[in-house]
Amino acid sequence: MKPVLFNNTVLRDGHQSMAATRMATASMLEPAPILDEMGFAGLETWGGATIDSCLRYLNENPFDRLRTLKKIAPKTPQLMLLRGQNIVQYASFPDDVVETFVRLTCENGQDILRIFDALNDVRNLQTAIKATKKYGKHARGELCYTISPVHTVANFVKMGVELEKMGCDSIGIKDMSGIIQPQIAYHMVKELKGKIGIPITLHTHDTAGLGAASYLAAIDAGVDCVEVSIVPFANGTSQPDTQRMLALLEGHPRCPKFDTEKLAKLRDYFEGVYKELSKFTSPANERVDSDILIYQVPGGMLSNFRTQLKEQGMSDKFDAVLKEIPIVREALGWIPLVTPTSQIVGTQAMMNVKFGRWKMVCQPAQDIALGKYGLTPGPIDSNVLAQVEKQTGKKRVTDRPADLLEPGMEKYRKQCAEKGLPTSDEIVVLFAMFPQQVEELIKPKATPAKPVAAAAPAAPTAAASTATTARAGGPGKHLFVTVNGTRHDVTVETLEG
Numbered sequence: 001m002k003p004v005l006f007n008n009t010v011l012r013d014g015h016q017s018m019a020a021t022r023m024a025t026a027s028m029l030e031p032a033p034i035l036d037e038m039g040f041a042g043l044e045t046w047g048g049a050t051i052d053s054c055l056r057y058l059n060e061n062p063f064d065r066l067r068t069l070k071k072i073a074p075k076t077p078q079l080m081l082l083r084g085q086n087i088v089q090y091a092s093f094p095d096d097v098v099e100t101f102v103r104l105t106c107e108n109g110q111d112i113l114r115i116f117d118a119l120n121d122v123r124n125l126q127t128a129i130k131a132t133k134k135y136g137k138h139a140r141g142e143l144c145y146t147i148s149p150v151h152t153v154a155n156f157v158k159m160g161v162e163l164e165k166m167g168c169d170s171i172g173i174k175d176m177s178g179i180i181q182p183q184i185a186y187h188m189v190k191e192l193k194g195k196i197g198i199p200i201t202l203h204t205h206d207t208a209g210l211g212a213a214s215y216l217a218a219i220d221a222g223v224d225c226v227e228v229s230i231v232p233f234a235n236g237t238s239q240p241d242t243q244r245m246l247a248l249l250e251g252h253p254r255c256p257k258f259d260t261e262k263l264a265k266l267r268d269y270f271e272g273v274y275k276e277l278s279k280f281t282s283p284a285n286e287r288v289d290s291d292i293l294i295y296q297v298p299g300g301m302l303s304n305f306r307t308q309l310k311e312q313g314m315s316d317k318f319d320a321v322l323k324e325i326p327i328v329r330e331a332l333g334w335i336p337l338v339t340p341t342s343q344i345v346g347t348q349a350m351m352n353v354k355f356g357r358w359k360m361v362c363q364p365a366q367d368i369a370l371g372k373y374g375l376t377p378g379p380i381d382s383n384v385l386a387q388v389e390k391q392t393g394k395k396r397v398t399d400r401p402a403d404l405l406e407p408g409m410e411k412y413r414k415q416c417a418e419k420g421l422p423t424s425d426e427i428v429v430l431f432a433m434f435p436q437q438v439e440e441l442i443k444p445k446a447t448p449a450k451p452v453a454a455a456a457p458a459a460p461t462a463a464a465s466t467a468t469t470a471r472a473g474g475p476g477k478h479l480f481v482t483v484n485g486t487r488h489d490v491t492v493e494t495l496e497g
Contacts, residue, residue, distance in 0.1 A: 047080030070109025333376025
């Protein structure tokens, strides 16, 4: 039997889950070459919230990080997490923007692109998969695992078969909330192995304490690879620790071999980094929390959610908001909770608790209901959909969201030129996603920098004004929703019935 492969996530998901994505490139320079010599099948170094965090909080060009890490760790394939048509943002982008981003990612050293869609709508993956293959890199199609009446093993296997037909080089089971149970992991891997001929990786978090056990079950079922991190950026809301997994597999015919002395030295190094990032860490991220099995909130979101509620003066409503999340999730079609849907559902749950259930509907939740993110796994609640259609004057669409978008690269290039910014593809594609942050990075203001906020970049926050207005269709209220640093003025109305 072949040893199971380990990918290591400490340079991306490890610190995203445990320290709000605040590890700077400078802190990676020493450990990256060591990790490169360890024998990992892959190092996850980029994507997810790291690009946002580089621009928003660390004053870094994220492509510089990618180039640097590839230069100092050239041997081991590097991985990134890509949100399909959303790239590394929340909204859908035109195909030409997605392809340009993928091309630049591949040209600058990324080897394996983990491509997922928050709704598991494969139409939102096709452009990124085609582009990855076009530029000679490995496309790993992700199945976003969640639990609901419409999410069955059979349906996940069907999606895996479809992704293989679309050209994916491997399949990832992406358990962002750490809720996959050992027997389910075993069954899903076995079923997939019987239907597809490409490698399978299981990615989970240990938030509910199931991660390591589910890895063992998947390894027994023949999974090709599992993803691990390194303490203190491991366990809890992150991936299981490498040393821990080696100990659990000792004596197992598929146990891989790693230099445990080097792992211990890496742990010592990362302990120092963890202390430096102490304002972004929390004991709540380190402990096992079985409530996650009920609420299914991703590990990287929990601590940031506490911070957001505190900012809204709702610290005492944390439990009430968590209990509201499954209600919102069902009403929005049993959507999986993964960026950006986890933040959208969390924001709407907070609004339901603060203002009354569905009294106000935030803009991103409206877009989910209207089909702007794609097809939801289950039906939208009829009352909520009627409310949103009345509120917006729009009807739900079923087209692939990107088919409704005009090409965007030249539009964004023109905007960069008008602002006096460089018009290279690299700057333009970053500007398309993070205009304010790119402008601040390239054209720093003379005013003092604002204090770094503790919240992770991946979570929208919401705040309501007391202003009222009259509009066609009846009286409404203004809700100001801040998503990724941009404030949106949303008109809301009371849900009838």
